[in-house]
Amino acid sequence: MRVRWLDWFFSRIHPQAVNMKNWIRHNKGFLVFLFLFGIFRTAIADWNPIPSGSxxxxxxEGDVVFVNRLAFNxxxxxxxxxxxxxxxPQRGDVVTFxxxxxGTRLIKRVIALPGDTVEMRDEKLLINGHEADYAMLDSAPEPLDHGGSMVAVRLREQMxxxxxxxQVLPEANAGRNFAPVVVPADHYMMLGDNRDNSADYRYFGFVPxxxxxxxxxxxxxxADIKGNWMPRADRFGMQIR
Incomplete structure (x- = not known):
């Protein structure tokens, strides 16, 4: 009985194995392409969709950014x-990590480097005892997840x-202060540019x-994924600053 069962099993599996072998033989070029593409995307260059307003x-939201994976490591x-x-990494770089x-994949700005002492007072950064300079630019409506909007004040931050x-959201209930901290060796402080609507250092700590x-x-x-999904051609190829 056991021999008959094995004969039945191999009579069924053998044609499938032959079919798979033939499929691989006829599609090996495509499989090599997929393998090399995977290596390229995980080791050399990548793209990253922007899912939130942080x-x-x-x-x-709707931007897809080019990521240079060989910039640091x-x-x-x-x-x-x-x-x-x-x-x-340099202060001011926008990085993915x-x-x-x-373990969520995020994109934020490098605010402080290993050894820096950083403090935030009423939304203003102090790095190594020097306060960043701020200049008012303009204001714009900030859409809210549950509908409606609030006023976002946009500033130039310079160190x-x-x-x-x-940008800051004066009406939002947000963490606008933290005591002086020293960035450990081989770690970085990341903050979102949308300071009052970003889960960043204040949420997950320093990034190794x-x-x-x-x-x-x-x-x-x-593309305008929050609206009509139309392409935003004026943003194509835009350098990230």
Whole structure:
């Protein structure tokens, strides 16, 4: 009985194995392409959709950004194992990384480097005892998840020669202060540009270097996913600052 059962099993599995072998033979070029594409995307360059408004006003929902994975680390593909360092993150870089809290892929701005002492007082940053300069730019409505909107005040934040736009929501209940902290070695402080609507350092702490994915450099394409889904051609190819 056992021999008959095995004969029945192999009579069924053998044609399937032959069919699979033939399929692989006829599609090996496509499979090699998929393999090399996977290596390229996990080790060299990548793209990252922007799903939330935490980087407003510089990045908005519906942007798809180009990420240079070789900006900081060379990693074993599909892992966070760093083979060698290729460059150093700079204050003001917009980077993608894995959240140290839950592994979620995020995009934020590097605010402080290893060894920096950082403090936030009433939304204003102090780094190594120097307060950032702020200049009012304009205001705009900020859409809310449950409908409606509130006023967003947009500012230029400058520390030394590095400057970028941020926005604050004066009416929001947000964490606008934290006591002085020192960024540990091989860690970075990340904040969203939408300061009062961003889960960032204030939520997950410092980010270890090995969790960095790459530097976001340009918007590849963009569509109004919160509205009519029409392309926003004026954002195609836009450099991220």
């Amino acid at each position: 980087m407003r006003p510089n990045l908005v 060379l990693k074993v593909p599909l892992t966070n194992i760093v083979l060698t360092h290729l460059g150093e 894995f959240s140290p809290k839950d 030394g020669r590095e400057q970028h736009r941020i 270097r090995e969790l960095l994915i790459g530097r976001a450099e340009r918007v590849l394409v963009s």
